Structures are given as structure tokens and as C-alpha cells.
């Protein structure tokens with residue numbers, strides 16, 4: 001019996017309301033029966049940017065929400081993974097902030113606490129965007145520690161019940177209908193029953209085990225985007241670093257999908273000396289809120305399967321090896337970074353791509369490029385198509401600007417096939433691989449999460465399933481929560 005079938009059997013037993021069988025016997029009884037611990041209207045699995053916004057949005061409409069995460073904080077990649085800044089929330093003209101709602105509220109709270117620079121003040125081609133001058137206007141540098149607190153407070157204020165150290169194990173199913181999940185917590189196995197569930201795991205784990213069709217990465221090439229372990233450094237002489245980079249800006253270029261951007265001339269020196277074996281040819285280094293702190297997005301690990309424990313473990317070890325190499329590079333080759341200190345690496349490997357859950361509609365990248373605003377639009381965004389490592393050699397990437405100044409994301413992308421009572425949010429929504437390369441970034445992920453939360457609450461209020469929700473009801477409910485839809 002494979003894992004999925006075995007766990008599915010457990011799920012059916014739970015649905016029948018019986019005391020669940022031992023999943024694993026243990027002489028001290030620590031992992032024994034599955035305890036009936038939680039009952040909610042809505043269970044949100046995954047407290048990343050999408051799941052947190054989904055939970056807050058639903059709770060603000062009065063739903064009783066349980067938000068669970070396997071880690072120790074909210075924010076997912078943006079906090080545990082140290083990923084940042086928030087990518088653009090503006091249209092391509094650079095004049096209009098189009099991702100608003102909960103995203104804007106999070107930004108405003110961060111700014112008020114000194115934990116972010118408002119995106120209106122951040123222009124591309126500067127140290128805040130690793131001097132990248134296309135598709136990165138109005139990013140939002142933020143402090144991950146302050147972001148954790150902001151999310152904690154917003155959930156508490158909305159009445160969301162949050163559980164950390166709670167890992168999703170298997171869905172509780174009754175036929176096609178999901179009725180909650182079994183969680184592994186420090187107390188053992190615990191059942192969390194709910195009328196509706198949102199899968200915000202990034203990896204589509206809930207949908208997969210509930211029986212929704214999924215594809216892994218790009219089915220044509222069989223590849224996923226490379227993973228990256230982020231890290232933060234301080235003790236940087238920021239003015240000397242800026243003086244080092246700015247004279248080289250005219251040399252920034254892209255050849256066969258490979259970026260020769262920030263510090264590529266120093267990488268070339270290190271390579272010539274046999275002191276560089278990373279696949280990137282430049283170093284993406286982003287100034288953070290504090291003047292001497294920078295975020296480094298440069299490690300690159302290919303072929304990581306985030307749904308496989310051994311693959312992830314190997315990636316974490318390789319990521320840390322690459323961080324060590326990069327710290328040596330900074331100390332030896334980069335003016336202003338001679339005594340830079342490693343503040344910390346992400347508590348988790350940064351996973352850009354794993355499963356895409358499929359619904360009846362799979363968002364094609366061409367719709368984003370063409371600027372399609374669908375009839376059931378829930379989000380406006382303008383992030384360019386950014387597929388790392390997709391072209392040419394392993395260091396290559398696919399970068400496509402969009403033809404209009406924004407595009408939409410249809411509500412249909414949140415509906416997985418074959419499962420009732422389940423909505424998708426964030427990175428795993430029903431989109432093809434390159435489309436996901438655009439809408440996976442945090443501002444759209446948060447907006448998608450907010451829409452999923454509002455939709456779930458409306459379904460609960462009306463006793464209907466997500467596929468029966470009328471967009472004529474959803475749109476005003478989103479506008480009520482200050483979502484911008486044009």
C-alpha cells in the first residue's frame with residue numbers, strides 16, 4: 001500500500017467519526033490514537049503570506065478560523081525563508097499601486113514600526129533592488145522579525161486561532177468532500193475538523209493527498225525552478241559597496257538567459273582564481289531597511305524535490321556550503337564587505353516550485369503576457385515572468401516582460417479538481433509552470449490568499465461549495481476588504 005493510499009484510509013476512518021486506528025504504535029503510547037482536538041469553520045493549512053492573509057480575511061468576515069503551520073512563525077518564505085523584498089505591487093507604469101487590501105495593510109503596519117520602506121519610495125535600478133532595472137520598480141524592503149510580529153497581531157486581532165509546530169499529515173475525507181485534517185503536533189496526532197479547508201502549503205500537499213490532480217514543476221521539461229537558501233549579512237560599509245557597483249551599471253546585461261549583473265566583474269575575478277563554483281555569474285544583493293544590512297539571493301541548488309525529505313535535506317546542506325563560499329567571496333573580493341557578518345541563513349530552503357495543483361482551468365502564461373483581465377478576476381498584478389534556470393545551461397533563466405501594464409488572476413484557479421470544500425491559495429494554485437513563476441511572489445500570493453479567505457467565508461455564510469460561489473457576490477466582498485480590482 002503506498003503512502004497516499006494508506007493515509008487516505010486513515011482519512012476515511014476519521015470521516016466516519018470512529019476512534020481512529022493507531023497510525024504507529026509506540027510502547028509509551030505517545031503516538032497513539034488521533035485525538036479529536038479542534039473544530040473550526042475553516043482550516044487553513046500553511047501560515048505563509050497566502051495562508052495568513054486567507055485566515056485573516058475569513059476571520060474578519062466572522063468565520064471561526066484555525067490556521068496551522070509546521071514552523072514557529074507566520075510569513076512562510078518571507079520570514080522563515082528570509083526571502084525579500086516584497087516584489088512589486090505596482091503596475092508596469094510605476095504610477096499605480098494595484099495590490100492593496102491586506103498587503104497594503106501589512107506594509108503600512110511595517111512602515112509604522114520601522115520595519116519596511118514604503119514601496120512608493122523604492123525605485124528599481126537602486127541598491128534596494130540589487131540594481132535590477134526591469135520589472136522591480138516599487139519593491140518593499142522589510143525586516144522579517146518585525147513582519148512576524150505584525151502577522152501575529154493581525155491574526156490575534158481578527159480572532160484567528162493559530163497553531164505552530166502543527167504539521168498536516170492527511171486530510172479527513174468523506175467521499176470527495178474534505179472535512180478537516182489530521183495534524184502531527186508535539187501532543188501527537190490530532191484531528192482538526194472543519195467545514196472548509198484552504199491549502200496554502202506552497203506544495204499543494206493537502207490537495208494532493210485529498211485526490212486533486214497535480215503536476216510537478218514544468219511537465220514538458222520535467223524540471224522545477226532551482227531552490228535558493230537566502231541569508232542576511234550586516235556590518236557592510238554600504239556607501240563603499242554602492243561606490244563599487246554604480247560605475248559598472250552600464251555593463252549589466254543578460255546573455256542567453258544568464259544575468260551578468262551585480263558584482264559580475266568580481267565573480268569573474270574569483271572564478272579566474274578558482275574560488276567560485278556557483279552557477280550564478282553575479283550576486284543579487286539587496287539593501288534592507290537598516291543601512292548596513294543586506295539580503296543575499298545567490299545560492300542556487302538544482303533539481304530539488306521539495307516533496308522528498310532526502311532531497312530537501314541534501315539541498316539544505318548544499319545551501320549552507322554555498323553560503324560559506326559566498327561569505328569568503330564577500331570578505332576577499334567585495335569592497336565594503338571585508339568584515340561583513342553572517343546574520344543568519346533561512347530556517348528553511350527557499351523553494352520556488354514544486355507541485356502545481358490543477359483545476360478545470362489552468363492559468364496559461366500567455367494570459368499574463370497578454371494582460372488578460374478575466375471575468376472572475378480576484379487579483380491585479382504586474383510581476384514579470386521570472387523562471388529561474390529554465391533556459392540554456394543551468395545558470396540560465398527565462399525572463400519575460402508583460403505586454404500590458406497588468407493582468408488578472410481568475411477565481412477559477414483556486415478550485416482544485418475532484419475535491420469539494422477545498423480552496424487553493426498562494427504558490428500552488430492552478431497555473432502552468434511559467435505563469436506560476438510570475439504570481440508566486442509575495443504580494444500576489446497575499447492577494448490570492450485574501451481572495452481565498454473571503455471566498456471561503458462567503459461559502460460558509462451561504463452553505464455552498466466553492467465551485468458554486470457566484471462572482472457577483474465575491475467581487476463586492478473583496479472590494480469591502482479594500483482589494484483593488486481596477
Ligand SMILES: Cc1cc2nc3c(=O)[nH]c(=O)nc-3n(C[C@H](O)[C@H](O)[C@H](O)COP(=O)(O)OP(=O)(O)OC[C@H]3O[C@@H](n4cnc5c(N)ncnc54)[C@H](O)[C@@H]3O)c2cc1C
Nearest residue numbers: 046048050070076077087167168202350351352426427442
Ligand atoms: C528563493 C526564493 C526567492 C524569492 N524571492 C522573492 C522576492 O524577492 N520577493 C517576493 O515577493 N517573493 C519572492 N519569492 C516568492 C515567495 O517567497 C513565495 O512564492 C511565497 O512566499 C509563496 O507564498 P505561499 O503562502 O504560497 O507559500 P510559503 O511562503 O512557502 O508558505 C507556506 C507555509 O506552509 C507551511 N507548510 C507547508 N507544508 C505544511 C504542512 N504539511 N503542514 C503545516 N504547514 C505546512 C510552511 O511552513 C510555510 O510557512 C521567492 C521565493 C523563493 C523560494
